[in-house]
Amino acid sequence: MSHSLLLLPGDGIGTEIMVEVEKIIAWTNGEGLTDFSTDHGLVGGAAFDKHQVAVTEEDVEKAKAADAVIFGAVGGPKWDDVPYEHRPEAALLRLRKELGVFANLRPAICYPALAEASSLKRELIEGLDILIVRELTGGVYFGEPKQITDLGNGQKRAVDTQVYETYEIDRIARVAFDLARTRSGKVHSADKKNVMKSGVLWDEVVRSVARDYPDVEFHHILADNAAMQLVRNPKQFDVMVTDNLFGDILSDAAAMLTGSLGMLPSASLGAPDPVTGKRKAFYEPVHGSAPDIAGKGIANPIAMIASFAMALRYSFGLVELAGKVEAAIAAVLGDGLRTADIGESNRKTIGTEEMGAAILSK
Amino acid sequence: MSHSLLLLPGDGIGTEIMVEVEKIIAWTNGEGLTDFSTDHGLVGGAAFDKHQVAVTEEDVEKAKAADAVIFGAVGGPKWDDVPYEHRPEAALLRLRKELGVFANLRPAICYPALAEASSLKRELIEGLDILIVRELTGGVYFGEPKQITDLGNGQKRAVDTQVYETYEIDRIARVAFDLARTRSGKVHSADKKNVMKSGVLWDEVVRSVARDYPDVEFHHILADNAAMQLVRNPKQFDVMVTDNLFGDILSDAAAMLTGSLGMLPSASLGAPDPVTGKRKAFYEPVHGSAPDIAGKGIANPIAMIASFAMALRYSFGLVELAGKVEAAIAAVLGDGLRTADIGESNRKTIGTEEMGAAILSK
Ligand SMILES: CC(C)[C@H](C(=O)O)[C@@H](O)C(=O)O
Numbered sequence A, B: 001m002s003h004s005l006l007l008l009p010g011d012g013i014g015t016e017i018m019v020e021v022e023k024i025i026a027w028t029n030g031e032g033l034t035d036f037s038t039d040h041g042l043v044g045g046a047a048f049d050k051h052q053v054a055v056t057e058e059d060v061e062k063a064k065a066a067d068a069v070i071f072g073a074v075g076g077p078k079w080d081d082v083p084y085e086h087r088p089e090a091a092l093l094r095l096r097k098e099l100g101v102f103a104n105l106r107p108a109i110c111y112p113a114l115a116e117a118s119s120l121k122r123e124l125i126e127g128l129d130i131l132i133v134r135e136l137t138g139g140v141y142f143g144e145p146k147q148i149t150d151l152g153n154g155q156k157r158a159v160d161t162q163v164y165e166t167y168e169i170d171r172i173a174r175v176a177f178d179l180a181r182t183r184s185g186k187v188h189s190a191d192k193k194n195v196m197k198s199g200v201l202w203d204e205v206v207r208s209v210a211r212d213y214p215d216v217e218f219h220h221i222l223a224d225n226a227a228m229q230l231v232r233n234p235k236q237f238d239v240m241v242t243d244n245l246f247g248d249i250l251s252d253a254a255a256m257l258t259g260s261l262g263m264l265p266s267a268s269l270g271a272p273d274p275v276t277g278k279r280k281a282f283y284e285p286v287h288g289s290a291p292d293i294a295g296k297g298i299a300n301p302i303a304m305i306a307s308f309a310m311a312l313r314y315s316f317g318l319v320e321l322a323g324k325v326e327a328a329i330a331a332v333l334g335d336g337l338r339t340a341d342i343g344e345s346n347r348k349t350i351g352t353e354e355m356g357a358a359i360l361s362k
């Protein structure tokens, strides 16, 4: 059965690493393992340069129609001064919201071959496998009012609004508990219920969901303490569910702990369609567009390729093929191949294309 | 000249570590180095148990009248179910707001004797000396509306409001830049201006303050990236200024990086009085009330004593005496004395009282 993918490479290294995913798609299609049709769109600075918006309506429609969206990265100093509503990040926020992909899964895995790259002591990080489940379409990212008012006298007032409703918390909590069942069976829910009313509601709803999963161990943790505990002893965590803003910060901290930032993929999933059961889905690497190394052919394509593997697993049920792609990544790392970002001083590094080719040949 | 201190030990280990500060006050008074009059109040669970509120109006008035407030810690599982507005943390929030102590200084220093206690590799952490300057009386902690609305049908909506006005950002930025001048001359300002309007205003105002400090190196950093960079390479930072919520999380992460959490003090300062030039001031350790070890006499009093040293320096201009107290702490650690929280497996640990006495004897 044929499936459609929309590829949105974006800016900076986004375009370079997407090329490596396209090669893998060409190969899996050629082998008859998949039957993907692909289309392309512009997002971020690339879209702004051509169309003066961060993403066109046409590309938003294409994203909605696609079976999965594969996204590279957006942004760069070139677009620092574009108006707020057209800044590169606006494409990402718009697409998340329009697709309704509320469940952002961010694995923080320490690849054994890379444990040395972590700033943490090896014993604290080796074997780390955390899954951060971040709410992605609500909270302070989208709440209204969100505005700056001129008060005169050189004074302005800026307002952002953190809003959560019961159903939004309920559905993300269920995603977290369902995933915990397939893993080590433990969920931490992070909020600031000691200061925020949204935290009070968050905790109330997550606790009531927890009662439906008596087989899953449940812990509440304050978000500031979560940041501390991630640094102190990350292996105490399995699944961590949290809101959009805390998820942004905690997942980045967790990703950096692993030392494997250039390796980490993410998946953002919507609710299953009541008729077809299909979920809208959006896959992107955790890293950004790295303007400083863009165009040099040295970017690490692994997070992008691993994001594609997540698409194979979560959108197309191709669990075995996804596993093969992931095994190829691990094998290549096991062989000692490294791009510059994960290179050690005493080891030769390879470029984006060579890394892509090495994975493909596995 | 006589000065008044209000001591608010609070809950858990708060009461135990405050006793050690009282001994130091008795000694400095006895030596004629200070002339402090002290008064006591109840906060947190201790106040709730006696008065059914987190802090009484009378104690709020005492805090406002005092030259400095020395605060222990609040909270514990015993009060998990008290109504939201009377929860132990409410005392802290109320006092911060009523005193107007908008500038929260949180040093993250790695004591050389404790570098091993950090989860980070020694070379990344040794000599670390970051000062997080957190806005403490605004943002999502205090913005209105802040409420939960029942929508019927089992649905509720929770709202918190992040609000900042120009003057609030301006004054905290100036504190940060002034402090940077007394240190290595570098300021990072962390926000989420790519997503939040308050971040846009934050950055605009901080940049305009930066223009008044051409001698200080200024960098903008996104809050999520700040969390990453703190983990990756914390020594790149000197002063980091940020809002109330990001400051809460980033300062906790930074504190934990040092491995010296039980050692870290904080100071919260108000604006100088236009007539007397005096600032309202509030000193507290960064750690919490640690209910799990309360009452055992094993809590580490160092952060509390170091907070008192900050009071000597910032509220009373007793810079030399403050330095002596800090040197005593370093000397005791250099002698190998450790409380249980910073103990190494092969070393004897001492209790709260012994640690206090050891510092005093220096
Ligand atoms: C680019 C930015 C808008 C985005 C976010 O804050 O969500 C990014 O940091 C992320 O985590 O995907």
Ligand SMILES: CC(C)[C@H](C(=O)O)[C@@H](O)C(=O)O
Binding pocket: A194, A195, A224, B089, B092, B093, B248
């Ligand atoms: C106890 C809590 C209200 C407080 C805060 O969030 O500010 C604490 O975490 C802190 O950092 O002082």
